[in-house]
Amino acid sequence: MKKFIKKMPKVELHMHVEGSMEAETLWELAHHNDYKIGYNNIDELKAAYKFNNLTEFIDMYMLGTRVIKSEQDLYDVCMTYFKKCVEQNIQHTEIHSDIRTYVDYGYPPEFVINALHSAFIDAKRLYGITGGFMPCFIRHLGNDVAQQDLELMLPFKDKILAIGLSAIEVGYPPSLFKDTFAKVRDAGIHVIAHAGEEAPADYIWSAIKDIKVERIDHGIRCLDDERLVEYLVETQLPLTVCPQSNVALKIFKDMSQHTLPIMLDKGLNVSIHSDDPAHFNAYLTENMLSIVENTAVTKAGIIQMAKNAINGSFANSERKKELLLNLNNYCNN
Numbered sequence: 001m002k003k004f005i006k007k008m009p010k011v012e013l014h015m016h017v018e019g020s021m022e023a024e025t026l027w028e029l030a031h032h033n034d035y036k037i038g039y040n041n042i043d044e045l046k047a048a049y050k051f052n053n054l055t056e057f058i059d060m061y062m063l064g065t066r067v068i069k070s071e072q073d074l075y076d077v078c079m080t081y082f083k084k085c086v087e088q089n090i091q092h093t094e095i096h097s098d099i100r101t102y103v104d105y106g107y108p109p110e111f112v113i114n115a116l117h118s119a120f121i122d123a124k125r126l127y128g129i130t131g132g133f134m135p136c137f138i139r140h141l142g143n144d145v146a147q148q149d150l151e152l153m154l155p156f157k158d159k160i161l162a163i164g165l166s167a168i169e170v171g172y173p174p175s176l177f178k179d180t181f182a183k184v185r186d187a188g189i190h191v192i193a194h195a196g197e198e199a200p201a202d203y204i205w206s207a208i209k210d211i212k213v214e215r216i217d218h219g220i221r222c223l224d225d226e227r228l229v230e231y232l233v234e235t236q237l238p239l240t241v242c243p244q245s246n247v248a249l250k251i252f253k254d255m256s257q258h259t260l261p262i263m264l265d266k267g268l269n270v271s272i273h274s275d276d277p278a279h280f281n282a283y284l285t286e287n288m289l290s291i292v293e294n295t296a297v298t299k300a301g302i303i304q305m306a307k308n309a310i311n312g313s314f315a316n317s318e319r320k321k322e323l324l325l326n327l328n329n330y331c332n333n
């Protein structure tokens with residue numbers, strides 16, 4: 001089973017690029033760029049990769065953004081993740097970051113957009129990996145900032161696959177961003193949002209009704225609302241579940257308590273992703289392994305979720321066919 005999962009062709013739909021910065025990378029970049037990170041050594045920094053909730057985590061996540069000082073730095077962080085993708089046979093990946101953080105540091109919006117775009121071109125050329133960039137609005141900064149972010153990004157819309165909503169969830173429902181996401185849709189950009197990670201099921205309804213999401217990041221709190229589960233099963237709206245993130249951020253006490261098997265049993269369109277693999281100490285393979293080792297999810301469930309990830313991606317239909325064929329060939333051998 002371990003070997004099967006390790007080598008299985010995979011698709012990742014929910015991964016924040018700064019969340020793939022291992023403590024060693026963060027440390028090296030801080031030194032290279034002469035940035036004082038406030039830790040005396042790598043072990044101290046690693047020991048700080050422990051969180052009680054999403055807000056605490058976001059603080060540490062932001063430290064990663066502070067040590068990135070050039071397009072080349074961000075490109076290098078992306079390429080390090082793509083090398084991990086090769087190891088884990090991740091063939092298509094859709095990656096989150098945001099432009100606001102870097103704009104606030106004084107960089108132009110194309111800083112992030114070009115770094116990710118160049119990295120994707122090279123990932124395709126070197127490794128055959130496809131995917132795209134999905135910037136998020138930082139929800140706790142509010143809708144006016146989101147609106148400004150959108151204006152800054154629209155000139156580069158050809159390099160943007162989707163726009164999402166991330167960061168601190170409670171107190172910032174998708175409804176606050178209704179008019180901005182209407183403009184995102186008008187620009188022909190896919191709409192996604194983190195919803196129902198820490199905040200209740202209402203936030204998932206709001207993502208559906210107010211901003212018309214095509215995919216939900218997390219969505220685990222949907223189980224609290226029977227009518228919502230029915231709706232999600234009927235529409236097969238994809239939910240990108242990140243098991244190790246949910247345990248690391250104390251949404252579940254441990255992996256055995258994770259509700260992914262229930263979600264799968266109910267026929268929800270769930271798939272497994274890593275969210276912030278370095279901070280939560282688990283890339284995609286490790287997330288899948290942890291789920292099969294600690295819950296009732298079987299090999300068939302893992303395969304079903306790998307298919308869900310392909311179908312829930314924004315890859316074109318030709319690429320989806322190719323990814324499905326790769327998976328089917330692998331499973332039938």
Ligand code: ADE
Pocket residue numbers: 016019054061166167168194197245275276
């Ligand atoms: N940014 C990075 N990881 C996140 C998460 N799990 N939830 C919201 N925002 C994030």
Ligand code: ZN
Pocket residue numbers: 014015016166194217275
């Ligand atoms: Zn996330």
